[in-house]
Amino acid sequence: MSRPPSQTGEFRLRDIAVAAFGPSLLFGISQGATLPVITLTAIDRGGSVAVAAFIGALIGIASILTNIPSGMLAxxxxxxxxxxVAAVVSASGLILCILPISVWTLxxxxxxMGSASSVFSLxxxxxxxxAVPVHMRARALSTLGGSARIGVFLGPFLAAAVMHFFGMSSAYAVALVAVVGAGVIAYGVPDLDSRASDRAASTEATTRGMLRDHRRVFLTLGTAILLLSAIRQSRQVVIPLWAAHIGLSGSAVSIIYGVAGAIDAATFCPAGKVMDRYGRKAVAIPCMALMALSFVLMPLTHGFASLVGVSLLMGFANGIGSGIVMTLGADMSPSVGRPMFLGLWREFSDVGAATGPVVLSLVTGLASLGAGIVVTGGFGVAAALAFWRWIPPRADRDEPVEVSAPPHPPGSPPP
Structure with missing residues (x-):
């Protein structure tokens, strides 16, 4: 196989566009096609609402459980x-979803599918x-995240068109075709021959050793990533919840959600360019500050127009942060044992994504929905401060970056 362009001469992102971003787009289409119908399929096969909710959550649960094994596999x-391997596993899962056997087969x-998504993403x-030169890393990873978002955006529409003629299970068939296509493209991707020596050394690495050697990064920027993921995941819940609270119809909610998603998907390219030119803080801090602002403003909206405005701000804020989690993970990762480091990095992101909606639910139950939204917006403020404090001035270099350790009690040994 030929070597990637970055290893042979002048690098152009478009030279690897199909090989690098095609599988991500197709995997995104697969996710977008299946996510809206998983719980409906569970109920259709005899599961209760509680069982259907649990099955819908298995995507995230599987990701949390398999992030570290995914790093070890890579x-x-x-x-x-x-x-x-991820494409094969995902295709197997989709076939089980298509077969009308039982809710537990589903x-x-x-x-x-969730496990395969973790392996593939990492x-x-x-x-x-x-494969990509350091000075273009943020653009490449932002485009990677953007291609997946576009796929998730397109997936439901493709599935809806097919389901109109062939029923609900055909959504999984759409996803299956997309996953097989992703696997075929991935099979043809050039190997990174320069990684051979690093991979041999990486097999001696352990998860415990990686945590020990990079504990400062995980305790500082890892915490910031957890906070970022908490507010990001919550944004998908607060728009429909608040829209229902102020009495908007289901069709109005869909329009608002779709417009916000379109703005989100349209802003990934500028985000990468800004990060590469001005550094990671130039995107990470505004992303979280604007996201927090949108959460604070949302309880002040009382109609369609005002909620559209706040939702557009929320979509823009999330969009300009496209790829920030992956880019910071790449910046901080060592060349030896990089996949294992990234597996641990993804744990912080996934745990945060699971935490945000739980906090929103708890505060809403104890106080009100408006209070829950504002408190959840506090994650964004905390993340912005954490990024300001702990992103190094020049994190975008091809060496692992050590960040400042968090404060420790006087007289105790440093961590």
Missing amino acids: TRIGERLSMV AVGVFL ARQSYLTE
Whole structure:
């Protein structure tokens, strides 16, 4: 196989567009096609509402459980083969979802899909981090995140068109075709021959050793990523919840959600360019500050027009942060054992994504929905402050970056 352009001469992002971003787009289409129908399928096969909600949550649960094993797999067999394995596992899960056997067969299929998504995302990020020159890293990873978002945006529409003629299970068939296409493209991606020596050394690394050697990064920027993921995941819940609270119709909610999603998907390219030119803080801090502002403003809206305005701000804020989690993870990761580091990095992101909606629910139950939204917006303020404090002035270099340790009690040994 030929070597990636970054290893042979002048690098142009468009030279690897299909190989790098095609699988991500197709995996996004697969996710977008299936996510809206998983809980409906569970109920259709005899599951209760509680069981259906649990099966819908299995995507996230599987990701949390498999992030670290995903890093170990990519370390041992390489990123390209890991992506192929992910496609095979996801296709197997989709076939189980298509078969009308039982609700628990569906659950196994959904779990396999979530596990495969974790493997694929980590391997794709690790591959691009190595293949792309450092001065274009943020653009590449932002485009990677943007291509996945576009896929998630397109997936429901493709599935809806097919379901109109062939029923609900055909949504999984759309996803299956997309996943097989992603696997075929990934199989043809060039291997990174320069990684051979690093991979041999990486097999000696352990999860405990990685946590020990990079504990300062995980305790500082890892916490910031957790906070960012908490508010990001909550944004998907607060728009429909508040819209229902102020009495908007379902069609109005769909329009608002769709417009916000379109703005989100349209802003990933400028975000990467800004990060590469001005540094990571130039995007991370405004992203979180604007996201927090949109949460604070949302309880002040009382109609369609005002909620559209706040939702557009929320979509823009999230969009300009496209790729920030992957870019910071790539910046902080060591060249030896990079996939294992990124697996741990993804744990902070996934735990944050699980935490945000839970906090929103708890505060809403104890006080009110408006209070819950404002308190959840506090995650954005905390994340902005954490990024301001702990992103190094020049994090975008191809070496692991050590950040300042958090304060510790006087007289105690430093961490």
